[in-house]
Amino acid sequence: MELIRIENGQKHYQLEKAEIPALEGINLVISPGERVCLMGPSGSGKSTLLNIIGCVDTLSEGRIVIAGNDASSLKDAQLSEFRNRTMGFVFQTFNLIPVLSVFENVEYPLLLQRVPKTERGARVMELLERVGLKDFHRRGPERLSGGQRQREAIARALVTRPRLVIADEPTAALDHATGKAIMELMVEMNYSAGSTLVFATHDPAVARYAGRLLTMTDGRIVEDREVA
Amino acid sequence: MKNIVMAWRSILRHGRRTIVTVSALVLGLAGLVVFQGFLGQMMQGFRDGMILSGIGHLQVAANAKYFVDGEFNPFPYSLADSKALSDSLAREPGVMAVFPSTGFVAVAGIGDKSATLLVKAYPPDRMYFSSGSGVVTPPSDKFNLGALVAGAGLKTEDRDKLVVGEIAARVLGAKVGDVLTLMAILPGGNLEGRDFTVSGIFSSPGKDKSFAYTDYATASSFIRMPQPPVLIVLARNIASVPRIAQSLPAGLAHRTWRDLATLFVQVSSIIGSFLTVIRLIILLVTLFILANSMNRSVLERMREWGTLRAIGTKKRDILSLILWEGGLQGLLGALAGTALGFIISWIIDASGGLSYHSGAQSYAVMVRPGLDSVWLSVIPAVLTAGLAALVPGIRAIRLTPSRCLREA
Numbered sequence: 001m002e003l004i005r006i007e008n009g010q011k012h013y014q015l016e017k018a019e020i021p022a023l024e025g026i027n028l029v030i031s032p033g034e035r036v037c038l039m040g041p042s043g044s045g046k047s048t049l050l051n052i053i054g055c056v057d058t059l060s061e062g063r064i065v066i067a068g069n070d071a072s073s074l075k076d077a078q079l080s081e082f083r084n085r086t087m088g089f090v091f092q093t094f095n096l097i098p099v100l101s102v103f104e105n106v107e108y109p110l111l112l113q114r115v116p117k118t119e120r121g122a123r124v125m126e127l128l129e130r131v132g133l134k135d136f137h138r139r140g141p142e143r144l145s146g147g148q149r150q151r152e153a154i155a156r157a158l159v160t161r162p163r164l165v166i167a168d169e170p171t172a173a174l175d176h177a178t179g180k181a182i183m184e185l186m187v188e189m190n191y192s193a194g195s196t197l198v199f200a201t202h203d204p205a206v207a208r209y210a211g212r213l214l215t216m217t218d219g220r221i222v223e224d225r226e227v228a
Numbered sequence: 229m230k231n232i233v234m235a236w237r238s239i240l241r242h243g244r245r246t247i248v249t250v251s252a253l254v255l256g257l258a259g260l261v262v263f264q265g266f267l268g269q270m271m272q273g274f275r276d277g278m279i280l281s282g283i284g285h286l287q288v289a290a291n292a293k294y295f296v297d298g299e300f301n302p303f304p305y306s307l308a309d310s311k312a313l314s315d316s317l318a319r320e321p322g323v324m325a326v327f328p329s330t331g332f333v334a335v336a337g338i339g340d341k342s343a344t345l346l347v348k349a350y351p352p353d354r355m356y357f358s359s360g361s362g363v364v365t366p367p368s369d370k371f372n373l374g375a376l377v378a379g380a381g382l383k384t385e386d387r388d389k390l391v392v393g394e395i396a397a398r399v400l401g402a403k404v405g406d407v408l409t410l411m412a413i414l415p416g417g418n419l420e421g422r423d424f425t426v427s428g429i430f431s432s433p434g435k436d437k438s439f440a441y442t443d444y445a446t447a448s449s450f451i452r453m454p455q456p457p458v459l460i461v462l463a464r465n466i467a468s469v470p471r472i473a474q475s476l477p478a479g480l481a482h483r484t485w486r487d488l489a490t491l492f493v494q495v496s497s498i499i500g501s502f503l504t505v506i507r508l509i510i511l512l513v514t515l516f517i518l519a520n521s522m523n524r525s526v527l528e529r530m531r532e533w534g535t536l537r538a539i540g541t542k543k544r545d546i547l548s549l550i551l552w553e554g555g556l557q558g559l560l561g562a563l564a565g566t567a568l569g570f571i572i573s574w575i576i577d578a579s580g581g582l583s584y585h586s587g588a589q590s591y592a593v594m595v596r597p598g599l600d601s602v603w604l605s606v607i608p609a610v611l612t613a614g615l616a617a618l619v620p621g622i623r624a625i626r627l628t629p630s631r632c633l634r635e636a
Contacts (some may be wrong), residue, residue, distance in 0.1 A: 057628060083538020083540045089538045097535065112540045112541060113540075
């Protein structure tokens with residue numbers, strides 16, 4: 001049983017005439033329900049690998065299969081729908097839509113799925129209650145603190161009940177205490193939703209929330225181990 | 229629907245940029261609306277002026293050839309039973325007045341001087357000569373034949389009197405009260421002569437040199453033509469003219485004001501083209517300003533596009549969002565510009581309009597833009613704004629979500 005399979009994944013970026021390797025020989029299998037942390041220094045390929053897993057970027061060579069779908073065979077519109085139904089994203093800088101309220105930001109992925117209004121409202125409010133933002137649902141994101149924004153982003157990521165949650169440096173823009181609270185919330189909600197969590201960090205304290213640690217250097221996975 | 233809401237909030241969120249962007253459109257369209265309102269009224273005045281200069285809204289003759297060569301040679305074109313036709317036409321809805329007209333060429337002499345005159349004749353109560361100075365408002369049920377420089381116009385009971393053009397009077401050395409002898413050649417080569425007293429001298433551009441006016445009854449007896457060659461119809465409004473024309477008995481020929489006022493039709497067409505060019509220039513300027521602004525906006529919001537794409541928004545929805553932003557800015561600018569134009573027009577109107585002078589007299593021109601200004605502004609502006617947003621929109625969706633997120 002596997003959720004993600006990457007076979008001989010390669011990613012190169014073209015910088016003028018030079019070809020810059022970002023990922024080299026990635027072979028990876030992630031099972032449903034796993035909490036996987038990508039660790040490594042800046043430029044080691046963590047974000048690139050997360051982008052590939054999140055289907056917001058494509059491999060230059062190799063193959064990635066997610067939930068039985070070969071991502072490279074999907075057209076752009078199909079990929080959009082696939083991301084919407086299968087994945088949730090949490091970004092380092094929250095990436096909330098500034099013109100939407102807290103409620104609307106969380107509701108947005110459900111609108112794309114054409115979920116009926118009453119069901120949307122119920123699901124959004126339930127998640128906002130769980131992340132402690134129920135009383136702030138009419139506010140704009142700019143009137144929230146950093147921690148509140150990230151909680152809102154987590155609610156948006158989980159509202160579609162995705163099989164896979166991808167978080168790129170989810171605590172990097174937060175202070176230590178808030179970051180810890182965010183990770184605990186993310187792990188708890190991920191556990192209760194039964195989804196798979198793949199996140200990147202270079203903070204060992206954050207990496208402790210993972211069940212599996214992948215260490216990356218120069219675009220390669222140099223270590224893959226279970227953590228207690 | 230969500231895209232419209234998001235687009236609307238986005239343009240409100242970037243209020244300053246929106247104001248700067250749409251201000252070109254607002255000012256341009258406001259100016260255009262005022263200008264169009266002014267020109268519209270000028271053209272309406274020009275049209276009505278031409279109609280009341282002797283054309284009428286509709287002319288009815290026995291034969292179409294009258295309109296080719298019959299104005300001053302009416303003899304072959306006698307309109308039989310004109311009284312019955314006149315009464316019947318006068319009963320038609322929308323008809324304000326029906327009256328006969330004729331014209332002839334005569335040699336006028338006084339002392340040792342002579343000149344050829346083109347004499348037009350109407351019932352005296354349908355002839356108006358303005359006099360005095362200041363703002364003039366000519367009546368709408370009479371022909372406005374010029375401004376009196378001496379003497380008086382014709383009264384209902386006046387017979388054998390003439391109002392002569394200023395230059396013709398100067399050539400003849402005629403003054404008010406002088407008697408002119410008019411000689412006209414009638415069918416069969418008969419020469420007819422009669423004395424006419426100069427009642428007044430008028431000025432009217434293009435007619436001063438050779439025109440003179442007399443009452444219809446005098447003209448009719450002088451040229452021995454009991455039936456007029458033509459009936460002139462004045463309508464209550466322009467729109468009723470085609471219907472009045474349709475009500476004419478079969479076998480008669482007619483010409484509407486539009487057929488006869490060829491100068492107006494030509495000038496109107498030139499002004500229409502001129503306005504189109506100005507409108508295109510305004511839209512072109514808007515296109516560049518808006519395209520530049522939208523381009524900046526799209527580049528500054530890479531994170532937003534990347535995030536929307538990552539969470540499942542399709543390319544076409546992002547393009548639609550950007551097009552809505554452009555279109556709404558166009559709509560906002562067009563509505564604000566049109567509203568501003570109407571407000572400025574109203575202020576100009578309330579303060580008495582714009583005036584132009586003709587000799588000692590002046591005419592007030594109101595600025596009254598028509599409702600067509602609204603859609604003529606709004607629809608092209610929205611389409612132009614949408615077009616301006618198209619290139620930045622395509623640019624945004626051509627980037628991969630990861631690149632948008634990376635470059636944010």
